[in-house]
Amino acid sequence: MSDLNLDKLPGGFKGMSEDIGSDQTTFKGVNWGKAMMWIFLLSDTFVFSCFLVAYMKVRASVVEPWPYPSEVFALEMMGVPVPLLLIAIMTFVLITSSGTMALAVKYGYEKNRKMCGWFVLLTAIGGLTFVGMQAFEWSKLIFHDGVRPWANPFGAEQFGAFFFMITGFHGTHVSIGVIFLFIFARKVFRGDFDTGRRGYFTTMKSDYVAIEILGLYWHFVDLVWVFIFAFFYLW
Amino acid sequence: MSDELNINKKRKNQIKTKSSAASGRGETDIDYVRPAELPEQDLYHGHSFITKWIFCQDAKVIGVQYTLTAVFTGVVGLILSWMMRMQLGFPDLFPFLTAETYYQMVTMHGMIMVVYLLTALFLGGFGNYLIPLMVGARDMVFPYVNMISFWMFFVAVVVLMASFFVPGGPTGSGWTLYPPQAILEGTPGSGYGILLMLISLSLFVIGFTMGGLNYVITILQARTRGMSLMRMPLTIWGIFTATVLALLAFPALLVSSIMMTLDKVLETSFFMPTIIKAGEALSYDGGSPILFQHLFWFFGHPEVYIVALPAFGIVSDLISVHSRKNIFGYRMMVWAIVGIGALSFFVWAHHMYVSGMSPWFGFFFATTTLIIAVPTALKVYNWILTLWRGNIRINTVMLFCLGFIVTFVNGGITGIFLGNVAVDVPLSDTYFVIAHFHMVMGIAPLMVIFGAIYHWFPLVTGRLMDEKLGKWHFWVTFLGAYSIYFPMHYLGFIGVPRRYFEMYDSPYMTSAVGMNEFISVAAFIVGAAQFIFFYNLVKSLRLGKPAGKNPWKANSLEWLTPDVPPTHGNWGEKLPVVHRWAYDYGVPGAKEDYIPQTTAPSEVKDAEVEKT
Numbered sequence: 001m002s003d004l005n006l007d008k009l010p011g012g013f014k015g016m017s018e019d020i021g022s023d024q025t026t027f028k029g030v031n032w033g034k035a036m037m038w039i040f041l042l043s044d045t046f047v048f049s050c051f052l053v054a055y056m057k058v059r060a061s062v063v064e065p066w067p068y069p070s071e072v073f074a075l076e077m078m079g080v081p082v083p084l085l086l087i088a089i090m091t092f093v094l095i096t097s098s099g100t101m102a103l104a105v106k107y108g109y110e111k112n113r114k115m116c117g118w119f120v121l122l123t124a125i126g127g128l129t130f131v132g133m134q135a136f137e138w139s140k141l142i143f144h145d146g147v148r149p150w151a152n153p154f155g156a157e158q159f160g161a162f163f164f165m166i167t168g169f170h171g172t173h174v175s176i177g178v179i180f181l182f183i184f185a186r187k188v189f190r191g192d193f194d195t196g197r198r199g200y201f202t203t204m205k206s207d208y209v210a211i212e213i214l215g216l217y218w219h220f221v222d223l224v225w226v227f228i229f230a231f232f233y234l235w
Numbered sequence: 236m237s238d239e240l241n242i243n244k245k246r247k248n249q250i251k252t253k254s255s256a257a258s259g260r261g262e263t264d265i266d267y268v269r270p271a272e273l274p275e276q277d278l279y280h281g282h283s284f285i286t287k288w289i290f291c292q293d294a295k296v297i298g299v300q301y302t303l304t305a306v307f308t309g310v311v312g313l314i315l316s317w318m319m320r321m322q323l324g325f326p327d328l329f330p331f332l333t334a335e336t337y338y339q340m341v342t343m344h345g346m347i348m349v350v351y352l353l354t355a356l357f358l359g360g361f362g363n364y365l366i367p368l369m370v371g372a373r374d375m376v377f378p379y380v381n382m383i384s385f386w387m388f389f390v391a392v393v394v395l396m397a398s399f400f401v402p403g404g405p406t407g408s409g410w411t412l413y414p415p416q417a418i419l420e421g422t423p424g425s426g427y428g429i430l431l432m433l434i435s436l437s438l439f440v441i442g443f444t445m446g447g448l449n450y451v452i453t454i455l456q457a458r459t460r461g462m463s464l465m466r467m468p469l470t471i472w473g474i475f476t477a478t479v480l481a482l483l484a485f486p487a488l489l490v491s492s493i494m495m496t497l498d499k500v501l502e503t504s505f506f507m508p509t510i511i512k513a514g515e516a517l518s519y520d521g522g523s524p525i526l527f528q529h530l531f532w533f534f535g536h537p538e539v540y541i542v543a544l545p546a547f548g549i550v551s552d553l554i555s556v557h558s559r560k561n562i563f564g565y566r567m568m569v570w571a572i573v574g575i576g577a578l579s580f581f582v583w584a585h586h587m588y589v590s591g592m593s594p595w596f597g598f599f600f601a602t603t604t605l606i607i608a609v610p611t612a613l614k615v616y617n618w619i620l621t622l623w624r625g626n627i628r629i630n631t632v633m634l635f636c637l638g639f640i641v642t643f644v645n646g647g648i649t650g651i652f653l654g655n656v657a658v659d660v661p662l663s664d665t666y667f668v669i670a671h672f673h674m675v676m677g678i679a680p681l682m683v684i685f686g687a688i689y690h691w692f693p694l695v696t697g698r699l700m701d702e703k704l705g706k707w708h709f710w711v712t713f714l715g716a717y718s719i720y721f722p723m724h725y726l727g728f729i730g731v732p733r734r735y736f737e738m739y740d741s742p743y744m745t746s747a748v749g750m751n752e753f754i755s756v757a758a759f760i761v762g763a764a765q766f767i768f769f770y771n772l773v774k775s776l777r778l779g780k781p782a783g784k785n786p787w788k789a790n791s792l793e794w795l796t797p798d799v800p801p802t803h804g805n806w807g808e809k810l811p812v813v814h815r816w817a818y819d820y821g822v823p824g825a826k827e828d829y830i831p832q833t834t835a836p837s838e839v840k841d842a843e844v845e846k847t
Contacts, residue, residue, distance in 0.1 A: 023463045024272045026455045032376045035456050036448045046486035062521045150502045157520055161503035202379040203279045
């Protein structure tokens with residue numbers, strides 16, 4: 001960003017129209033990777049929207065009764081079924097990991113290598129915990145309650161199909177995020193982002209902005225979970 | 236607010252003082268271009284055969300790889316169409332053509348042509364080659380991801396082609412893959428065939444997303460100095476808008492593919508209703524086949540414009556260059572492209588008028604469909620007004636452009652018939668529909684592709700293609716394609732249904748038999764004519780006339796590279812600086828009849844250029 005002073009650019013609507021009308025970049029001062037992640041997330045939003053809209057459509061049109069989520073997703077605690085207990089903990093863990101990710105980004109921009117690394121690692125552990133609990137939830141539903149993608153004892157068979165597909169797709173997103181978080185934690189601790197070490201595959205220089213880009217993805221995955229949580233567990 | 240205004244004023248003053256200091260004169264420097272915002276792009280230079288030509292990160296090589304792969308699948312699609320025409324024109328002449336193989340060919344032909352040829356060629360091929368060159372970048376912004384994108388596409392093609400060789404053969408459910416029949420026993424290829432198709436489509440979407448992100452960010456964030464959005468060639472606008480559409484529409488295809496794969500493999504019932512077969516209920520229960528249609532066409536209709544918009548953009552540039560005139564109504568053209576792109580997300584259910592949805596829903600979609608004709612018609616008028624009193628070169632490129640306009644108008648008008656519910660219902664599923672979409676999104680974009688290849692071949696290879704062979708190729712293709720699709724409108728009116736393997740002794744046959752034979756013969760000739768084109772390609776590659784720099788005297792940046800053909804990094808030492816739009820042809824007062832985009836205003840002081 002050699003000659004661009006972001007503070008001098010006009011703000012507001014005029015600033016926006018001037019940016020769109022300008023040469024070189026449309027989003028002034030926005031890193032390529034960051035812009036790419038935003039657009040990818042827009043595309044991914046459409047993927048999850050299609051899943052959720054399909055789910056709503058089928059749930060509205062099936063003739064068999066839809067299983068009652070607070071009963072299906074209840075855990076026995078000391079002989080009393082507590083509805084949505086596990087899900088509440090999972091949601092809490094995931095949202096917390098968003099907080100730690102935000103801190104990692106902050107420390108990254110301060111070039112505080114150690115703190116940034118620890119918070120990325122903490123986020124990864126939070127994500128891993130979430131995936132672990134999801135695996136527990138799945139195994140309880142499959143082995144204990146007998147829910148299958150093609151049938152379940154509670155009612156409409158699409159319940160299981162949509163549940164496993166949507167949470168599975170989201171879980172895959174979380175797992176991919178966790179893998180990248182672990183890789184990035186190692187890169188941070190090794191000092192890649194301070195020395196600008198070149199990536200093994202891409203041969204491009206590392207920069208702390210990568211932490212923010214990964215953070216964008218991670219917050220998105222959390223946000224999607226909020227919608228899945230609302231539409232699947234609370235509806 | 237007042238603060239902002241002050242900052243603005245200050246900024247303008249700064250620009251003035253800065254520029255006047257640079258020019259050494261008291262007045263504003265008319266050649267002033269804002270300083271560079273971005274550092275030089277870091278590029279990986281290939282050093283071995285594998286990193287230079289196979290796993291290459293250069294967008295130009297990737298573009299050629301995409302083009303060759305897409306053309307290969309296109310040839311497969313062409314051969315399939317030949318076999319279909321053999322059966323339709325001369326039923327039972329070839330014993331290997333059974334009803335099952337016929338349906339498999341219909342399906343594979345459709346999917347190959349729409350997705351693996353046209354989408355991949357326009358966005359992957361032309362997009363990769365032209366975007367960095369036309370916006371003045373050294374390469375795509377993520378060359379590594381771009382490389383993966385091509386290889387993902389390659390694997391998708393391999394998986395698709397593999398379905399020809401699995402037990403049961405490729406899927407025969409029609410290119411729309413409608414459930415429940417697509418995955419039920421009795422439909423050809425309902426075992427491995429449909430599975431490989433769905434996997435291949437998913438891979439295609441993943442690969443395309445990687446490429447598409449590259450195209451969008453390169454256009455938005457990596458333009459060269461002076462290249463504002465409203466100075467970009469329309470080719471780039473078309474590819475850009477189409478890529479945005481693809482990034483938003485392909486998710487629906489991915490989701491429907493995943494759901495149908497699960498219906499097939501795990502016997503879930505997303506799309507599968509209760510089905511009784513031979514008196515016994517299958518394990519499916521309560522799914523919604525219409526849901527698939529909505530998801531598919533939410534992808535499928537934008538897909539039409541994913542193919543059409545790059546064609547619109549490219550043809551605008553070709554017409555402007557070869558009629559030596561600026562494009563008529565550039566801004567209108569840009570907004571038409573953007574408007575068509577936005578509207579294309581609100582018309583999908585016009586493919587579903589006969590699916591049994593509410594007539595009110597159909598009314599809504601008929602309205603939006605007819606509205607989308609407005610910006611499209613604007614574009615046609617603008618092309619014609621660009622030609623109006625231009626200094627037209629009747630070469631192969633221009634012939635293909637004119638062919639495009641004619642076929643596109645023809646296909647567009649039949650589209651207005653089919654967009655109306657009341658007219659569509661009797662015409663639905665007849666040859667009228669086949670004629671319509673082959674005219675509008677088969678022949679018309681192909682005309683542009685051929686024109687574009689004749690136009691940019693000298694840039695890619697440094698040699699011109701043979702004009703004489705090119706003209707033969709054009710006339711046989713154009714007249715032949717008309718002989719194929721024009722009679723099909725009539726077949727549609729008399730009610731010949733599409734997708735039928737044979738007409739048997741139905742009453743239509745008396746008048747349709749001769750016509751079907753005629754169409755088939757025309758199809759064989761047109762198909763064969765394409766081999767003139769391939770011969771021309773190979774011949775010109777080695778023996779073509781050396782093109783030199785900028786053989787068409789074009790303005791846009793891709794012709795202004797220091798090396799022809801451009802090398803990795805495109806621009807040598809210094810990035811180009813852009814001072815104008817790409818359409819300064821035949822400007823009054825200028826010495827030459829064209830002013831390249833990099834020409835500074837002070838160099839052409841007397842030219843009466845439009846302000847851009």
